[in-house]
Each structure stands twice: as structure tokens, then as C-alpha cells.
Amino acid sequence: MRTISFVNIKGGVGKTTTAMAFALILAREMGKRVLVIDATIQHHMTRWLGITEQEPLVTLADIMLRRELPIEMAIRHTDYGVDLIPSSFALSSANRTILIDASSPAQFRLKMKVAAVADRYDYCIIDCPPDVDVAVANALAISNEVLIPMDCSDFSMDGMDYLFQAMNAAAEYNPDLRFPGVFLTMDVKNSTLAADMRRALEEEGVPCFEQTIRHAVGVKKSTRTAPVILSQPQAAVCDDYRSLVKEYLEVKNGL
Numbered sequence: 001m002r003t004i005s006f007v008n009i010k011g012g013v014g015k016t017t018t019a020m021a022f023a024l025i026l027a028r029e030m031g032k033r034v035l036v037i038d039a040t041i042q043h044h045m046t047r048w049l050g051i052t053e054q055e056p057l058v059t060l061a062d063i064m065l066r067r068e069l070p071i072e073m074a075i076r077h078t079d080y081g082v083d084l085i086p087s088s089f090a091l092s093s094a095n096r097t098i099l100i101d102a103s104s105p106a107q108f109r110l111k112m113k114v115a116a117v118a119d120r121y122d123y124c125i126i127d128c129p130p131d132v133d134v135a136v137a138n139a140l141a142i143s144n145e146v147l148i149p150m151d152c153s154d155f156s157m158d159g160m161d162y163l164f165q166a167m168n169a170a171a172e173y174n175p176d177l178r179f180p181g182v183f184l185t186m187d188v189k190n191s192t193l194a195a196d197m198r199r200a201l202e203e204e205g206v207p208c209f210e211q212t213i214r215h216a217v218g219v220k221k222s223t224r225t226a227p228v229i230l231s232q233p234q235a236a237v238c239d240d241y242r243s244l245v246k247e248y249l250e251v252k253n254g255l
């Protein structure tokens, strides 16, 4: 199983939208077995995949908090060809509880549990919050790759140093961790935004994917009800996601 975390300390850059597109393209269009982990308090992916606060809903928070709880208890089969470890608002207090619970290291709450189901999946896709919290530390501890979306209409590298520090710290306890690069989102047609951003990244020595994700009003419109990859699979922006997945698959082979 190959595990990819979508990470950025900045909010609203396209982490969840892209993570969902990756998961659904790999599963529905490429026939891969995909496990999605929703590591966010907002739990948009969980809602998009049709999992609501049914009782009893075993979530990522329970899996991280309760040592005896097997991961199978949290895995939900969805109607969309992927399995999901759902999240809920309970993740917020779980993150805090784990920080003060010294009974086992905070960043290794998922490692053994996810390893137990690794042979059942080809890919594990983790959607992270705009933060480096306990859930993200756990995601980094089990990831092969970190992908960072950057909004190229917001010309700023704010928070990148902090993010790289977190990734370097994680690499000490997860030597498999690789960073194939940043990818640019919200690219506006006929603008120099992506080129300018690409140049700024190059100056900082930060690798960047060739494929950018265009800004498309349709993405925002569908967000409330469904990810664009489900609501408008024929949209041009979905071809951007498909090309990005393809580029990722090529790049990761060379890592």
C-alpha cells in the first residue's frame, strides 16, 4: 500500500478537493483498491462519501484514542468505490487528549493499526487539516509521500518553512517519507500566476509538478453537495486532476 498525505498549513488551497479527486480517480478509473482517511475536524470527505453521524460511528478519533480498538471497526465501505476511515468534530478533543496522554507516543497511534490492513489496499489517501496537529503527525508517520497543494492566486509561501520543519521532523521517525513536490491549484486562465509561482518555488529549491489545476467555478458550486470529480467528471478541471495523478504515478516510480 502506498500512502499519500495532502498537507498544507494554509487553508482553502485545495487539499480536500484534490485528495478526493485522487482517491476516486485511482479507484473508479484505474481499478485500484483505495482507503481514504479523513484526518480533518471539518470531515468534508466523510460527508461527501455519504457517511453521516450515524450511531455508532467509529471514527479516526476513536482509533487513535483507544488502543484496543481494531481499525476494522472504523473502516466503512462507501458507495463510491473507496473505503473510508471517517472523521467527526470529535477529532478536535481527541487531538488534545492524545497530547497529554503519555501512554503511547502521540504520532504513532495509527501506524500499527493501518499496517494491519495494508495488504488490502493499493493506496491510502489522507486528507489533512490546515495545521500540523496530532492527526497530521500520525498521517506523516505512515505516509510514503506528502503532496502540497498551493493556491497560485495567493502569491505567498507563508507557512512553508514551518511545514518543511514538520516534514523534516517526521522524516526522522518515518524514513520512507518522500516529498515529490508542490502542485499549483486555482490557476487562472491567461494569467501569469502559475509561472510566477513556479519561479518563486524554483528560487527556493522547492520541486513543483508540471500539471496545474485550473480555477473552475464549477468546483466551488458543487462543493456543498459533492466533489467535482463526481458531480462533473467530464469538466476540464477533472482532466487536470487525471493528469496530476498520472504525473504523480510517473514521479513516484523515480523516488
Ligand SMILES: Nc1ncnc2c1ncn2[C@@H]1O[C@H](COP(=O)(O)OP(=O)(O)OP(=O)(O)O)[C@@H](O)[C@H]1O
Pocket (backbone or CB within 6 Å): 010, 011, 012, 013, 014, 015, 016, 017, 018, 040, 128, 129, 130, 185, 186, 213, 214, 215, 216, 217, 219, 220, 221, 223, 237
Ligand atoms: N480548482 C478549483 N477551482 C475553484 N475553486 C476551487 C478549486 N479547488 C478548490 N476550490 C474551492 O476552494 C475551496 C477550498 O477547497 P478545499 O476545501 O479543497 O481546500 P482545503 O485546502 O481542503 O481547505 P481547508 O484547509 O479548509 O481544509 C472550496 O470552496 C473549493 O470548492
Ligand SMILES: [Mg+2]
Pocket (backbone or CB within 6 Å): 015, 016, 017, 040, 044, 127, 128, 129
Ligand atoms: Mg480541507
